[in-house]
Amino acid sequence: MNFIVSSSTLRKGLQQIGGVLNASNSLPILDNFLFELSGQDLTISASDIENTMRTKVVVDEGKEDGKVAVPAKLLMDILKNFADQPLSFSIDTGNFGIEISSDYGKYKLVGQNAGDFPKGQELENANEITISGDIIVNAIDKCLFATGNDDLRPVMSGVFFEFSEDKLNFVATDAHKLVKYTRTDGVANKSADFILPKKPLNLLKQNITSEDSISINYNDTTVRFSFNEIELTSRLIDGKYPNYEAVIPVENPNVLTVDRISFLNSLKRVSIFSNKTTHQVRLKVAGSELSISAEDLDFSNEAKERLTCNYVGDDIEIGFNSKFLLEMLNHLTCNEVILEMSEPNKAGILLPVDKENDSEKILMLVMPVMIR
Amino acid sequence: MRAVMHMDLDTFFVSCERLMDRRLIGKPVMIGGTSDRGVVAACSYEARKYGVHSAMPMRMAKQLCPDAIILRGNSGVYSKFSNMVTDIIKEEVPLYEKTSVDEFYADLTGMDRFYGCHKFASELRQRIIKETMLPISFGLSQNKTVSKIATGEAKPNNEIEVSKGTEKTFLAPLSVKKIPMVGDKTYRTLCDLGVKRIKTIQEMPIEVMEKVFGKNGIMIWKKANGIDNSPVIPYQERKSISTERTFDKDTIDTVKLEGILTAIAENLVYQLRRGNKLTACITVKIRYSDFQTYTLQKRIPYSASDNTIIPLVMELYRKLYQRRMLVRLIGVRFSHLVEGGHQINLFDDSNTIKLYQAMDHIRERYGDRSIMRASGMGAKSISRWNPFNGEPPPLLANRRR
Numbered sequence: 001m002n003f004i005v006s007s008s009t010l011r012k013g014l015q016q017i018g019g020v021l022n023a024s025n026s027l028p029i030l031d032n033f034l035f036e037l038s039g040q041d042l043t044i045s046a047s048d049i050e051n052t053m054r055t056k057v058v059v060d061e062g063k064e065d066g067k068v069a070v071p072a073k074l075l076m077d078i079l080k081n082f083a084d085q086p087l088s089f090s091i092d093t094g095n096f097g098i099e100i101s102s103d104y105g106k107y108k109l110v111g112q113n114a115g116d117f118p119k120g121q122e123l124e125n126a127n128e129i130t131i132s133g134d135i136i137v138n139a140i141d142k143c144l145f146a147t148g149n150d151d152l153r154p155v156m157s158g159v160f161f162e163f164s165e166d167k168l169n170f171v172a173t174d175a176h177k178l179v180k181y182t183r184t185d186g187v188a189n190k191s192a193d194f195i196l197p198k199k200p201l202n203l204l205k206q207n208i209t210s211e212d213s214i215s216i217n218y219n220d221t222t223v224r225f226s227f228n229e230i231e232l233t234s235r236l237i238d239g240k241y242p243n244y245e246a247v248i249p250v251e252n253p254n255v256l257t258v259d260r261i262s263f264l265n266s267l268k269r270v271s272i273f274s275n276k277t278t279h280q281v282r283l284k285v286a287g288s289e290l291s292i293s294a295e296d297l298d299f300s301n302e303a304k305e306r307l308t309c310n311y312v313g314d315d316i317e318i319g320f321n322s323k324f325l326l327e328m329l330n331h332l333t334c335n336e337v338i339l340e341m342s343e344p345n346k347a348g349i350l351l352p353v354d355k356e357n358d359s360e361k362i363l364m365l366v367m368p369v370m371i372r
Numbered sequence: 373m374r375a376v377m378h379m380d381l382d383t384f385f386v387s388c389e390r391l392m393d394r395r396l397i398g399k400p401v402m403i404g405g406t407s408d409r410g411v412v413a414a415c416s417y418e419a420r421k422y423g424v425h426s427a428m429p430m431r432m433a434k435q436l437c438p439d440a441i442i443l444r445g446n447s448g449v450y451s452k453f454s455n456m457v458t459d460i461i462k463e464e465v466p467l468y469e470k471t472s473v474d475e476f477y478a479d480l481t482g483m484d485r486f487y488g489c490h491k492f493a494s495e496l497r498q499r500i501i502k503e504t505m506l507p508i509s510f511g512l513s514q515n516k517t518v519s520k521i522a523t524g525e526a527k528p529n530n531e532i533e534v535s536k537g538t539e540k541t542f543l544a545p546l547s548v549k550k551i552p553m554v555g556d557k558t559y560r561t562l563c564d565l566g567v568k569r570i571k572t573i574q575e576m577p578i579e580v581m582e583k584v585f586g587k588n589g590i591m592i593w594k595k596a597n598g599i600d601n602s603p604v605i606p607y608q609e610r611k612s613i614s615t616e617r618t619f620d621k622d623t624i625d626t627v628k629l630e631g632i633l634t635a636i637a638e639n640l641v642y643q644l645r646r647g648n649k650l651t652a653c654i655t656v657k658i659r660y661s662d663f664q665t666y667t668l669q670k671r672i673p674y675s676a677s678d679n680t681i682i683p684l685v686m687e688l689y690r691k692l693y694q695r696r697m698l699v700r701l702i703g704v705r706f707s708h709l710v711e712g713g714h715q716i717n718l719f720d721d722s723n724t725i726k727l728y729q730a731m732d733h734i735r736e737r738y739g740d741r742s743i744m745r746a747s748g749m750g751a752k753s754i755s756r757w758n759p760f761n762g763e764p765p766p767l768l769a770n771r772r773r
Contacts, residue, residue, distance in 0.1 A: 173718060175717045175718045175719055176715055176717065176718065177718075178718060242719060247718050247719060275710060275711045275712055277674065277710040277712070278650065278674060278710055278711065278712030278713075280712045280713060296711065297711050298711060319713050321715060345716055345722070345725050345726070345729065346722060347718065365718070367715065367716045367717065367718050368716055369712065369713040369714060369715045369716065370645075370713040370714045370716065370725075370729070371713045372648050372713065
């Protein structure tokens with residue numbers, strides 16, 4: 001098995017899929033890339049069992065089809081240190097010896113039997129939907145931060161994809177905050193839902209651009225995203241996603257409208273003075289004035305700011321973890337936001353006022369902290 | 373040069389009782405638990421003549437001094453008297469530390485320049501005696517340790533000043549037991565080494581002490597030589613809160629044990645909420661009848677809610693209670709405390725939250741024990757104090773000091 005490939009093309013391909021590799025693996029074979037040569041096409045795969053990612057690189061010259069597993073770290077490290085130049089690979093499929101020749105010299109390494117490399121998950125009885133990259137990019141961007149980290153509740157550690165015939169919903173929650181991102185410009189021919197774990201979400205985020213068109217194949221256990229030359233197959237999180245619709249309060253008579261950037265900056269300043277572990281701030285709305293305050297009794301730190309706002313409803317005093325509010329405001333892009341509230345011990349709902357895109361809907365929910 | 377004053381109210385509980393009932397004056401009085409497990413929390417000097425001392429089992433004390441008047445004591449009343457004293461000190465001294473109901477440190481550094489530390493301290497003591505009628509003693513020296521030992525020597529109802537440079541000679545003839553760090557065990561080890569007087573420690577090289585007692589040895593050696601740089605700390609943030617219960621009779625009644633644990637946990641969680649605190653570490657402690665003590669702890673996300681913490685306490689208890697043996701003591705401790713309110717969970721039942729808020733409201737108005745879980749009603753004497761007001765915990769009469 002021999003081929004000549006441009007070092008930068010190969011490096012680009014490896015960087016796309018390199019994110020799948022874990023720093024430490026239980027199976028040594030998983031520290032390798034799988035190279036499969038067929039004519040001019042070199043297919044490279046990386047896997048951590050749960051996720052398999054595959055990309056295609058066109059080689060300049062290919063001789064003798066075949067496959068081999070190549071040590072990933074060694075290969076990535078050496079590629080990083082080359083200026084763009086053709087590299088010639090010659091691989092002995094008998095003893096898996098790999099020899100790379102560059103303009104500077106020769107490098108030898110030993111690969112492993114490609115047969116040991118785990119086969120990607122099969123995808124049987126799959127449904128298919130094709131949507132634009134823009135939807136996925138935005139959905140991941142808006143939802144990912146709200147996912148949970150609790151090992152005891154694995155369903156909440158991913159993003160819930162909910163496809164129906166008139167809209168697509170993407171939901172993430174860690175039980176303290178929740179984001180629901182809805183698009184009406186993409187539809188599925190059949191209702192379906194699945195929970196995608198964090199790792200493939202991050203891999204998608206790194207590789208998808210808004211212009212791509214993405215085809216998604218899925219069944220109950222596995223999902224495959226295909227775009228450009230890349231294919232990502234992931235095992236889904238098994239379990240039932242909590243009934244999030246039931247916990248989003250419908251009646252929120254107290255509606256606050258405020259400039260997002262001013263609110264964000266005020267919060268940033270005030271939260272510096274809040275307790276370093278709990279980050280709690282207090283919002284008090286009376287008339288058309290929003291006051292934000294925080295204190296850290298341990299160090300006698302205290303801050304209070306006032307903002308003008310539009311407010312309809314009864315005066316209210318409510319506590320929040322400022323980190324959650326900041327994250328949410330940071331992930332919105334609008335000029336003004338609405339904060340809907342009902343009671344000091346019930347959820348606050350953050351909504352953008354002005355939208356760039358008529359077919360998207362964003363709802364962010366944050367649970368308050370009890371204040372005295 | 374520093375000047376630190378240590379004040380200690382003499383036989384505080386007894387003095388309080390005597391203020392309320394003059395008939396007690398001049399008689400041997402003991403205050404403490406009256407049950408079999410009770411210990412002496414305080415006793416008058418008349419009772420001490422018979423060999424009674426605080427922390428002695430009440431049974432033994434009764435045998436030593438059968439004529440003594442035994443009182444159960446009332447921590448609420450004592451706290452009131454203690455606060456009267458605190459108020460006076462607060463008025464007179466800018467920097468003071470209240471280490472227990474009846475002990476205070478005051479930093480008088482700089483006072484000598486225009487008034488005289490000793491004069492000031494004496495007048496403060498006279499004012500306290502005049503206004504509260506409680507006998508009080510003090511020691512005055514360069515640091516906390518020497519002042520505390522001096523107070524002990526001054527008692528009852530007197531004062532001692534240890535001037536600069538005389539600390540070592542003052543300490544030398546005293547028993548090593550007088551050093552605040554030396555308890556029963558250390559004392560025994562020191563006796564085995566042939567060390568009885570502080571003088572001997574002063575003459576020993578510091579390395580020997582370190583070899584025998586480790587780090588503590590260095591501390592003891594320094595204290596014996598009158599060296600102590602610890603500052604007077606006006607307010608101490610609580611690092612943990614805990615409650616424990618010793619049973620009158622050892623028990624294996626698991627229903628009772630679980631009931632008491634529930635009551636303890638419920639009360640402590642309420643204390644957290646009242647102090648606007650959250651905990652991140654729960655510890656459960658069990659002492660069996662053979663005095664073997666076991667603890668088990670668990671880190672949790674910051675919380676102060678009944679329905680997350682009480683089940684965890686139970687879970688820890690069930691894991692910990694392994695030996696088929698009578699239980700002498702159980703307790704719960706919350707540590708890693710931070711300031712903050714409970715973060716409400718999206719999937720919590722909002723009615724539950726309202727219920728707890730209503731219960732807290734009732735407790736705030738009518739007292740800690742006005743409302744509680746039925747399972748915890750069996751436990752009667754779970755403490756009622758607010759742990760977050762900067763005050764040291766009041767000693768219940770039946771509690772070991």
